[in-house]
Ligand code: AMP
């Protein structure tokens with residue numbers, strides 16, 4: 001639908017934009033099998049079932065002595081057991097441990113038949129062929145039960161999970177050497193604007209260097225997609241349209257920055273409209289607006305604002321969920337946590353604001369957010385200074401020191 005009428009683009013709340021992303025788009029990529037060492041950051045496309053118990057048997061959690069608990073003499077603090085064998089990790093004790101006997105055992109070794117408890121070596125004393133173990137131990141102490149981590153047949157990883165170090169390790173722990181993952185998303189990236197020049201080239205005074213393609217490419221890299229950087233589009237309708245049409249066939253997503261306002265030098269909207277469909281909005285956030293979502297042919301299209309901070313922030317808030325969605329990831333929500341504000345800020349109700357803030361350690365050790373002085377959407381240094389964004393609800397009018405505020409950490413958002 002085209003809402004860019006004489007009244008201009010309609011305002012859209014961020015929640016509504018994200019829900020349009022979640023509802024309007026699905027996973028676009030196929031699947032492939034990759035070796036485990038290449039699985040980090042990829043989106044899992046299969047259900048991983050543990051074929052084995054982990055641990056495979058009841059194993060010792062400590063270096064010590066294994067024995068059968070329960071037949072202690074009241075008042076005694078130690079029990080004397082005859083040591084009948086030794087079982088290091090990676091081997092098994094062939095016999096059965098009888099009452100009054102113990103087996104020297106090491107972490108990870110299977111608890112021998114007849115035994116059910118391990119006394120840790122720091123708590124024991126040896127005396128020739130015997131060992132004195134404390135009577136205070138509960139049956140099962142220091143024993144990890146078979147299947148305590150994962151039971152054979154259990155689903156341990158789910159399609160849509162993004163694979164971090166721990167998921168990769170888990171797959172290895174159940175014996176997998178490779179995983180079926182979603183193919184990497186290919187994202188075409190353009191900047192738009194006649195004022196833009198490529199870094200490293202000379203420029204006249206009235207021109208600026210293209211920053212957005214570099215922040216956005218880096219943000220896309222961090223999400224594990226394949227970025228195809230197609231450079232700067234001039235502010236010309238024919239060139240914009242031709243470049244978008246050509247890119248559409250080669251990409252899973254097209255991302256542009258700039259050129260989506262409603263000025264006469266903003267040609268992206270008309271070009272996408274001619275080739276597919278576009279919704280142009282004023283995203284009701286600051287920094288933000290304008291924002292375009294649509295398709296060039298069948299290829300999803302995201303048009304971000306040109307101001308460097310707006311481009312970055314709207315990518316974090318809308319582009320990131322879109323990329324994750326198209327990549328087949330199930331969790332697309334923006335990570336957030338609560339922190340204590342250490343600043344004063346007031347605003348009018350009506351528009352949600354994202355304040356650039358640095359995290360510091362407060363007097364009680366809890367993190368406090370310190371706001372960057374400038375709120376300008378053109379000041380990229382504010383993003384460099386910041387550790388994340390304080391999310392101030394639309395209806396809120398003030399933040400005061402000591403208030404709990406929602407914080408969106410860059411560490412979670414750039415991944
Ligand atoms: P626009 O949305 O095209 O009107 O751009 C809004 C503002 O962002 C203008 O001041 C542009 O010069 C600036 N801008 C647009 N694209 C970029 C870019 N790639 N790098 C740095 N600044 C940009």
Ligand code: MG
Pocket residue numbers: 192193194258259265306
């Ligand atoms: Mg422009």
